[in-house]
Amino acid sequence: MVLPRLYAIVDVEACARAALAPHDTARRFLDAGVQLLQLRAKTLEGGAFLDLARRIQADVAQASAMLIINDRADIAALAGAAGVHVGQDDLSAADARAVIGPHALVGVSTHTDVQVAAALESRLSYLAVGPTFGTATKNTGYSAVGLTMVAKAAAQAAPHGVPVVAIGGITLETAASVIEAGAASVAVISDLLDGGDPVRRAKAFLSALR
Numbered sequence: 001m002v003l004p005r006l007y008a009i010v011d012v013e014a015c016a017r018a019a020l021a022p023h024d025t026a027r028r029f030l031d032a033g034v035q036l037l038q039l040r041a042k043t044l045e046g047g048a049f050l051d052l053a054r055r056i057q058a059d060v061a062q063a064s065a066m067l068i069i070n071d072r073a074d075i076a077a078l079a080g081a082a083g084v085h086v087g088q089d090d091l092s093a094a095d096a097r098a099v100i101g102p103h104a105l106v107g108v109s110t111h112t113d114v115q116v117a118a119a120l121e122s123r124l125s126y127l128a129v130g131p132t133f134g135t136a137t138k139n140t141g142y143s144a145v146g147l148t149m150v151a152k153a154a155a156q157a158a159p160h161g162v163p164v165v166a167i168g169g170i171t172l173e174t175a176a177s178v179i180e181a182g183a184a185s186v187a188v189i190s191d192l193l194d195g196g197d198p199v200r201r202a203k204a205f206l207s208a209l210r
Contacts, residue, residue, distance in 0.1 A: 071084075107128055130145060
C-alpha cells in the first residue's frame, strides 16, 4: 500500500498542553490537506474516546482522508475508522484484525530488530519504527533508534510490500531526511502543534515532504 508522507497524530494530551481542542486540531490538519490522521487518547474513558473518534471520523470521511485509532481496535471498529495502530503491549496484529475486520489497516509499533522481524510475520498494513529521535511526547521505554534503524527496517519490510512509518522526535527540519532514509511516511505529534497554528505547520510539513 502507499501511505501519505505525513501521518499526523492527534494526541489528546499533547493538544491539551498546547491549549488546543483535539477535534478542532484534527479539522485544522484536514483543512491543511493532511490525508492520514491518528487519534491517540491514552487517558480518555472509552465512551469519551468513542464519541471523539466518531466526530473526527465524520470530518475525515468528508475530506476523503483516513483515520487510524491508537490502541483500541473496538473503538476503531465502532467509529468506522480506517484502521488501528497497536504497540508491543497491546493486542497482536492478528487479534486487532479479528476485531476491526480483514480489510482494515493495522499498524504495529516496533523498536528493535527482533520486533521488526516478528511484526513482519503478521498480517500488518504498515510497520512503525521509533523513536527515530529523542522525544518527550511518548515514553516508549526505548532509546532513539536513529536513521540507520529506519533504513534497516525499510529494507527488511520492502520484500513484504510493507511501508515503514518513522515516529519520534521528528521535526519540520528533519522530516525530509527521514523519508530519504527509507521511511514511506513520518508520524508527527508535537512539532505539528508548534506555534499554535496547526494549519500553517501542517502545510509546511506537506511542502517539505513533497
